Amino acid sequence: MLDFVQQTISGVAVGCVYGLIALGFVLIYKATEVVNFAQGELMMLGAFLSFTFISSLGLNYWLGFAACVVCTAVLGMVMERLVVRPILGYPQFSIVMATIGLGMVLRALAGMFWGTDDLRIETPFSKGVVRMGPLVIAADSLSIIVATALLCVILYAFFRFTRMGVAMQAVSQNMLAAYYMGIPVKRMFAAIWAISAMVATTAGILLAPITFIHANLGFLGLKAFPAAVLGGFTSIPGALAGGVIIGVVETLSGFYLPEGFKDIAAYVVLLAVLLLRPQGLFGGAALKKV
């Protein structure tokens, strides 16, 4: 029983990272109908940048954190402007392939820039543990869970109470109507890419202490697809819940099932959800107007 709880908690921590990446997908998809396959690579870049700022330049952890977030936010905007905006309005297939290409470019550049060795960063939480009765929780895992919860509150408040957040919601509901209402749609797109890159970076920096930083870290982003699909692809709380479910399923199947199941558990869940409930656990069935 203790094992189970312990595994579940570490699963939730990993799941939060998946959830955060999935959140990035969902934000971009909701607003622009672009599925960003490079989201995992943005997370990877965030982790690498945190290595540069915190370990190489010796910045304070929180200062380094802020610097990474600002850097990737700018990068997100540049990506949107250079690659995504010219192909907006093309078929979905082209856009998906373009973002896959973008991911390949980012991964290759990271490999050339930071090398292919495994890197690590030290954080204020490293090596710390929190004891709750017989339970032992690594402070790193706890920091992920807490930070994710915090980020959710911030995002919720942003979309609910700020002028920009409401404008973004309008854009995501109907691009053209929002444009007629005087919302600068293009600037909103750039802003959404920036926000989504920031969320991905946060995930990357939180994940960095519990795994190694490596150019292939971006492949973790592929695990976030099951999370996003599970959550219905258009629901922000759904993405997080999906991420947590995927994380827990994966960790538990790694613990209880034979070797090999851990890597594909997420995708088996994904296929099952797509077959049984394609609109996801949290998405409502939508009707199409012809």
Place this chain on the structure above:
Amino acid sequence: MAFKIRTGYEGDLGLFKTPQSIASYAALLLILCAAPFLVGSYFLSQIVFVLIYTIVGIGLVLLSGYAGQTSIGHAAFLAIGAYIAANAAKFGVPIYIYLPAAGLLTGLVGWLVGLPALRLHGIYLAIATFAFALIVEEILARWETVTHGNEGLMVKPAALFGKPLGEWGLYYLCILVTVFVVVIAVNVIRSPTGRAFLALRDSETAARSMGVDSARYKTFAFALSAGMTGLAGVLYAHKLSFISPEMFTLALSIEFVMIIIIGGIASLRGAALGAVFMIMVDPLLVLVKDKLPVAIGALTGSAAAQDKASVLLATPGVKSLIFGLIIIFFIIYEPMGLDGRWMKMKTWFRQFPFYRPATFRRQKMYLKSERGR
């Protein structure tokens, strides 16, 4: 678009559009058949890879370009074909049995994968095929009695009636299979099935209201495409004579999709052009790796710059960087691919002083939403 005056239906119904195209395709076939006498063994094996990629490309063109279904998991079908070939050859099954059998079996798997496609579209389908490919990859690595796991599997050389085919034999087999696949593809496209594919691609709702059985045609498109890829898999296994699960990864699936993006998504000729392009990237890359640092060294006059350039070019990421840039470049600047470029050039010459780029301008659709379809 350029106008063509039609005086009868023969031109539209025939396998070839014009008498000239019969001549040009016959010439191409002749050159391909004569190639072993003209070129060395390195070049010959490059052509074999081009043919294999062309077969896969044609399968993908039918699926993505004509039927409008996305797949980023075609490496899995190639793997299934390759492993069937490897195991059948091990037990001494003759090639004229296992080659078609591999095609049919892979087609069956494709049909099964197509079943969820009935409920999915666009991005969901892409993710589902990708999940399928990952699961197949994992099965290949774990099902050790059949696949030998990550150690890989030696493939016996292809043999016909007890005699090994050899390099030339395999080459002619590839040509035979390619011609077979092309003929099937052309026939499917000009038949009611092909028109149903097009209707489904452009508007599923409209197609269904006109009586197109969307379930039947979607699964058929998947089965057909997978079957072709399975055939290519048999050839691939014999060409490499060693297969292991890490050959059939997501990267290979993406290379396959690149074939049709580079060539032109709804064009059989484009599949061949894209295949040639993809195979040429590797030798070109080697050339660049050899020559570029020297050139940089000569230009800047510093040995340090030369060393730095050669170190940077030697990192494994370079290929992926170039592939990524190629994908982005083609999607933004030439969405119709090499075949589109060819058509534009032809039209330019045909209408010489009056050519307008607007002829080929693609329409962007901001209003149409894929959501809630």
